Amino acid sequence: MLLGLVVGSFLATLIIRWPEGRSVVAGRSACDHCGHNLRAGELIPVLSFVLQAGKCRQCGAAIARDHPGIELAAALVGGLSVLVSPDGNGLAGALFGWLLLTLAALDVKHHWLPDRLTATLAISGVLASLLSAAPSLEDRLIGGVAGFASLAIIAALYKGIRKRDGMGGGDPKMLGAIGCWLGWQMLPLVLLGASLVGILVAISWRLRGKSVAAGTMLPLGSLMAIAAFPLWLFQAATVAPLY
Structure with missing residues (x-):
């Protein structure tokens, strides 16, 4: 579940930035609105969103709800995969689910x-x-x-x-x-x-x-x-x- 939350955080960033032609891995994580560099306490999956009331601490702009949604979905995918198959096949299934989740989100948002x-x-x-x-x-x-x-x-x-x-x-x-x-x-x-x-x-x-x-x-x-x-x-x- 914890690994799924971390993976989900990365996937949420990819889903938002890739269609815009922005790098997903280069540079520090930042607010999509004001460019404020996010500190470690602002990068905790789901929890940071809740503690910040869904807003950037710097500019007050709303954080895309895609972030916590994708994080929770990725955690659920990972948890269910390992639950039904607590071995290497379960990890493979988690990868399958995470790739499907990414493709599904990109299809919904950008066709x-x-x-x-x-x-x-x-x-x-x-x-x-x-x-x-x-x-x-x-x-x-x-x-x-x-x-x-x-x-x-x-x-x-x-x-x-x-x-x-x-x-x-x-x-x-x-x-x-x-x-x-x-x-x-x-x-x-x-x-x-x-x-x-x-x-x-x-x-x-x-x-x-x-x-x-x-x-x-x-x-x-x-x-x-x-x-x-x-x-x-x-x-x-x-x-x-x-x-």
Whole structure:
């Protein structure tokens, strides 16, 4: 949990700064509004946000709520991963969840699924086969190809019929990367889960008075991420590790 909070703090900074072209690792941590260099006591995940009432001590500007939200989510991901698999596979699952969390947040905020991040997700999924008996390396590789190909074909058919894009270019890569973790057998459940979450999101928007139409964009990458991590937890809880 503590490691998850620390990782979450880094991820929150990455999610805010990367789309702006700002360095995530260079220089000292600073307020995004006034540039005030943050001291150690202002960098404690979640606790600093609470003690400072969600504001910068120097300029009084509101600290993005993304920070504590991502920190808590990362802690939950890490805790659940180690709980269901208290070994190397659990740490791998935490990495899977943290990468999904980052991609989901970037997709929600910027409709952006960076190739470097989806490639990292895919490669780490293949390497994770060294830590778990299932899915097998073959199933993961098939999952990578099948995940990408299925959504890429759907996107091409939609564009050919409707003469406009109906899916972001990163979505097929995202599903392919998820397939490298869960194997091809889980891909239908990922899409089903994403669809159900999407329906719930659309309903919540309507209840809040937001217009929802056929052309309304939903972040498919985020929906797939939300569906994929619980499926990994299920796999990890039911499959024995390799050692």
